[in-house]
Amino acid sequence: MNDYLKTLNNLTFERIKNLKLRLAFLYLVLIFFTSCKNEVSNQSEEVIDKNFAHIKYAxxxxxxxxxxYKFLEIKNPWPKAEKSYRYVLIDKENAIKSTFSKNEFDGIIIKPIKKIVVTSTTHIPALELLNxxxxxxxFPGTDYVSSKKTRHRIENDLIRELGKNDGINTEVLLELNPNLVVGFGIDGNNRSLEIIKKSGIPVIFNGDWVESSPLAKAEWIKFFGVLFNKEKEADSIFNTIEKNYLEAKQLAQNIKNKPTVLSGAMHNDVWYLPNxxxxxxxxxxxxxxSYLWQDSKGIGSLxxxxxxxxxxxxxxxxWLSPSNYNSLESLKNGNSQxxxxxxxxxxxxxxxNNTNGESGGVLYYELGMTRPDLVLQDIIKVCHPxxxxxxxxxFFKPLK
Structure with missing residues (x-):
């Protein structure tokens, strides 16, 4: 009997040993296949061009x-934004095969974009430069558009009036059924844009105005480049703007006599001027x-x-940029001091303020952000003729 139990225990031990070996083998196989699967998955998600749309300043x-597909992230659409916004740009064929969920992203944009709505005049120069x-x-507020090319399209009823940016005529916009709406906001609260998003039209926020340097703002042309599959064109245009800007800056560094400069003007007993x-x-x-307040700290107005x-x-x-006064007389009448x-x-x-489009829009507010090279050359011409x-x-003209 004892020999029988001993034999049985030995057999049980061998079976357990063999079972452990089999489990270990299966575990290794599982790890192997999981690794292979992850490797394939990671390969499909790998960025195929690491230098694609290199962002230098923005x-x-x-x-x-x-x-x-392409992945676009808007990190700072307005000051103190609490989240970034993530978008997928993909063509229709690949969109059908994809497994992207709308819950994963703030918008899935199907390309090519054939119809677009933008909400700031600063967006229009990028569209024109990219043809x-x-x-x-x-567009909301077509009277503010200065560009002759875009004004011609407005006057020929090719661009519909959409009211105001903070109260877009959603009925007309939904009738237009654009592929995309490019909005901007100061705090993310825009009821019209929320209605548009809920209707199924993607809304993407443009935060060019939040950038802290002229070239950073101008670099947002690459944002429009990726929307229209014109990344190379956008890169080339920006490189030219950057080159012109840096050459003008370098030219000005050689001057010895710096004129002293005042800016802004009085409004209701307060003088507003750049920080x-x-x-x-x-x-x-x-x-x-020599800007007289160049040592002050902050990005807003003093x-x-x-x-x-x-x-x-x-x-x-x-005296540069005396608010919105358009003549010496109006400047004096605004405040005799x-x-x-x-x-x-x-x-x-x-x-x-006096360089306007046909309907009264100020050209600087439309083109100045995209073409900081022209703005800098203007200031150099005024200050170092x-x-x-x-x-x-x-842009800049003497007040008469």
């Missing part, structure tokens, strides 16, 4: 190119002028009383 968006302006079918870290102040720094401005800038050589400044008395006051003798300004 912080607010990124682009990745995968085998069958895609014919896709624009609607030292703002984009406007960056232009003045790159133009190598709000000062008249006395503090007058003490510091009464003898300033040049404006006439006390040396720059006013010498008629060295320059503004972009000897450097650009054959150059005519695009």
């Amino acid at each position: 912080k607010g968006f990124s682009i990745k190119d995968y085998k069958t 895609t302006e014919e896709t624009l079918v609607g 030292g870290s703002s984009t406007e102040a960056q232009f003045l720094k790159d133009a190598n002028v 709000q000062l009383n008249f006395e503090s401005v007058f003490v510091k800038a009464k003898d300033a050589d040049i 404006h006439a006390m400044f040396k720059a006013f008395q010498n008629k060295n006051v320059y503004s972009f 000897e450097l650009l003798k054959n150059y005519s300004t695009h």
Whole structure:
């Protein structure tokens, strides 16, 4: 009996040993196949062009190119945004085969885009530079559009009026049925855009205006480049703008005499002028002028009383961008104290407010963000006229 139990125990031990070996083998096989599966999956998700749409200055968006789709992330659509927005750009054929869920992304954009709605005049120059302006079918506030090319399309009823940006006529927009709406917002609360999204039309936020430097804002042309499969064209256009800007900046660095510069104007007993870290102040720094508030910190506007401005800038050589005043008379009528400044008395006051489109839109607000090279060259021409003798300004003109 004892021998029998001993034999049985030995057999049980061998069976358990064999079972453990089999389980270990199966476990290794499972790991192997899982690894292979993950490797294939990872390979299909690998970025196929790591240098695709290289973003040099802009912080607010990124682009990745995968085998069958492109991934666009908007990181900072408005100041203090609490989340980023993720979009897939894919053609119809690959979209049918894909397993993307709308819950995973903030929008799935089917390309090619044949009809688009944009909501800021700053978006229009990018469409024109990329030769895609014919896709624009609607815009809120068409009277603000300055471009002759786009105005011609508006006047021929090829672009519908959509009301105001904060209250878009959704009925007309849904009738147009665009492939995409490019919006912008100051805090993400736009009821019209939410209605449009719920109708199934993708809405994507453009945050170019949030960027902190002129070239960073201009680089958003690459955002439109990826939407229209014109990445190479967008890259080439931006490279030219960058080259022009840096050459103008370098030219200004050689000047020895820096004129002192005042900016802004009085409104309701408050003088608003650019903070030292703002984009406007960056232009003045790159133009190598002595902006009298260049050491202040912040990206918005300074709000000062008249006395503090007058003490510091009464003898300033040049007065740039005196708010929305369009003549020396209107500037004086707005506040008689404006006439006390040396720059006013010498008629060295320059503004972009008088360079308008046919319906009154200010060209600077439309084109200036996309073409900072022209803005910088304008300021250099005004402040250092000897450097650009054959150059005519695009935006800034002396107040008369």
